[in-house]
């Protein structure tokens with residue numbers, strides 16, 4: 177796992193700054209949430225960590241290395257989306273193994289890793305099913321397993337639970353928290369839901385109108401008397 181640092185990062189679309197002179201540090205092995213209302217710049221920030229969006233100015237470091245101009249394909253960063261984007265015609269195991277096979281891992285090794293990944297997310301027995309045979313929550317777990325097997329330096333979550341009902345959201349966020357602590361991943365998690373942020377995060381960065389409004393641990397931000 178590697179830490180992430182933003183130094184005075186700005187991303188402009190025409191004249192409008194979606195992210196405006198933002199600086200923060202995410203320690204390796206922690207889960208940090210970007211929290212804030214729609215349009216405040218969370219997704220743009222996440223996409224710049226992934227390399228899917230380039231900074232207009234400023235510096236982005238991953239594991240101490242300057243990645244500001246590095247494209248997504250040259251970064252070891254993986255994103256879990258709110259739509260699971262599983263291949264419907266492939267088994268769950270093949271979905272999880274796919275990224276490994278594409279990156280040149282031998283089929284047998286990829287299959288073994290996929291089985292481990294599915295075990296980690298509690299879907300050990302589900303490898304031979306099709307995605308359509310799984311519930312929404314289970315499909316989201318498959319998406320997490322698919323990201324985990326790539327052993328990313330940084331794992332990104334873009335509103336991962338917003339397609340799930342309230343009960344399942346609570347269960348999934350607890351599971352993500354548990355997995356995070358067990359594996360010591362560096363994770364960046366985007367949500368507009370304060371309760372979700374409090375439940376999953378080591379630290380929360382609150383964004384508002386393209387800048388950081390405040391940041392701290394859940395306790396520091398919301399629970400202090």
Ligand code: ADP
Nearest residue numbers: 189213214215216218219220223229334335366
């Ligand atoms: P979110 O649900 O995170 O707020 P949006 O639905 O606003 O995301 O945006 C979805 C996609 O459209 C993103 O890739 C984003 O970069 C792009 N987008 C958002 N706002 C605009 C805009 N004003 N003009 C063009 N593209 C936009």
Ligand code: ADP
Nearest residue numbers: 189193194212213214215216217218219220221
């Ligand atoms: P959030 O994820 O917090 O909803 P975004 O990062 O998606 O916010 O967007 C921040 C601002 O940047 C919004 O005003 C959005 O419309 C604008 N924006 C995002 N992507 C684009 C784009 N591709 N082109 C133009 N404007 C964009």
